[in-house]
Amino acid sequence: MTESEPGRAVRTYLDHLSVERGLAANTLSSYRRDLRRYLEYLHEVGVAALDQVTEATVASFLVRLREGDGEHPALSSSSAARTVVAVRGFHKFAVRDGLATHDPAGAVKPPSPVKRLPKALPLTEVEAILDAAGAAGTTLALRDRALLEMLYGTGARISEAVGLDVDDLDLTDESQGTVLLRGKGGKERLVPVGSFAREAVSAYLVRGRPALASVGVSTSSTAKSMGGALFLNARGGRLSRQSAWAVLVKAADRAGITADVSPHTMRHSFATHLLDGGADVRVVQELLGHASVTTTQVYTLVTVDNLREVFATAHPRARA
Template sequence: MSQAAAPGPGPLVRAVRTYLDHLVVERGLAPNSVSSYKRDLRRYLGHLDAQGVGSLDEVTEQTVTGFLVALREGDAEHQPLSATSAARTVVAVRGFHKFALADGLATHDPSAAVRPPSPTKRLPKAVPLGVVEQLLEAAGAPGTPLALRDRALLEVLYGTGARISEAVGLDVDDLDLASDDPADHTVLLRGKGSKERVVPVGRYAREAVAAYLTRGRPALAESGGARGAMFLNARGGRLSRQSAWSVLVKAADRAGVTAEISPHTLRHSFATHLLEGGADVRVVQELLGHASVTTTQVYTLVTVDSLREVYAASHPRALG
């Protein structure tokens, strides 16, 4: 008497295998990516099995939401996943259900309304004023036109909160330094979506720019054709974002600054130092060119952390 054949894979397993084949053949995903999908969907199948779900049409939105909760909470076999890792797994599940519907393997997509969790916002990195001053003092090799340019560039980045793209995109005519009243000295910055904003220029940035325009830029402009550009490279063309980044990295090396430094560091420091000095968050929003004050409010978390540190270190009863 012949032995009965072992049952084949169920409909859910077959559907997942079909989807994985689709990722390889149709979409040409790399083996590592396919392995990640396979691992995530294997865990999903385990969740469905535990819930007594045997077919795609039995899966509901609540089933998928329950899986997301399980990812975040963990269980005896799995550590809780971060928002980023859970989001990646949910994306795999959503892709699977979307494919199943399109391929006729299911009559509905229960995952369509389930949104992956948003990753935790990383707080902007700011550096203390003393570190900023070290960077500014170390800008450029002394006594050269490039040194004057580098100092002016970094002073503008920190003094106005400009993005690196806004700074290298400046033309000489964008600066208004002609008024006898320093309070009227401004720079026109062109931000994301071609939105323009006018930002005051402080004394240090003003003096660095004036020195560069008088003694540095004319020498650089002799060998190039970028007539209107504010910041020029050694060949007389407009300074690129990559070269501007290099200016900051070299200044950090000269200054012996070991903290992670990028052009955005100066922008973050500009905002944080303003708020620590008592500036209103909506004023800082305008200066940064943020469309929503919500974007700017993340900086207030930095200043609150600073206040906590000062309080803990200074108040006689803070640790009691």
């Protein structure tokens, strides 16, 4: 069979990627596979020359990728996007190299990736992690419990939590306190501290932090670097972001939680549980320190399962 004009152009493009661009073998293999499928589609729809390809041709190829056919399964948005990127690169090269007079693919946008929902833990698992914080009976257990209660109780980012100074806390109210969190771009927000976090932090301040601070004053350099840090490490210095992360991972492991858990998991859980409890999305936006409510609204998608469950049990026409 005589090689078609698009086929020759694709071969030239792949040579360009291999020789001049120096693409890795695996990447080149992906381009070759994606463009082979594109050539098959062009042959199927009767396109024999590059200048016969229109924007509609490329767009319909994208639809075929997403829907699949008898020989190919439907592709995910990310896989289809990768193929479209290969096609766009090919047509751009063809025009630049004089193999075609116009670029029909430039205006065809790859499909947007699926918006991944934040991972939130059930309340029972969050409580199990909090209960498993630190080795029981140790000074560090008081710190670890206070840290994790603060992460879940305020929705603080890990960097915001380890950056706290003692003076950022106001626990004078016996039932609830406040904490000043410094977020991205230096933006500050005042967040309530619930009774559980307040009790854990108070216990740490009275029985845990003084012991850790006394270790830190053994050298003037450590004492100076410690400053007024709220959460201290075993040497009396400010707890690092990495060490705080390790505190959470160890607690999750002790609690037998098999899901991947990170500090952001606690933040996601904070937001999701608030919305499940009836909080307004704009209130959650303020608590999280999001500049736009659009960022916060992704959490409302997490509660869909909860809404379905309520609907199924409460609506008279929802039950079979």
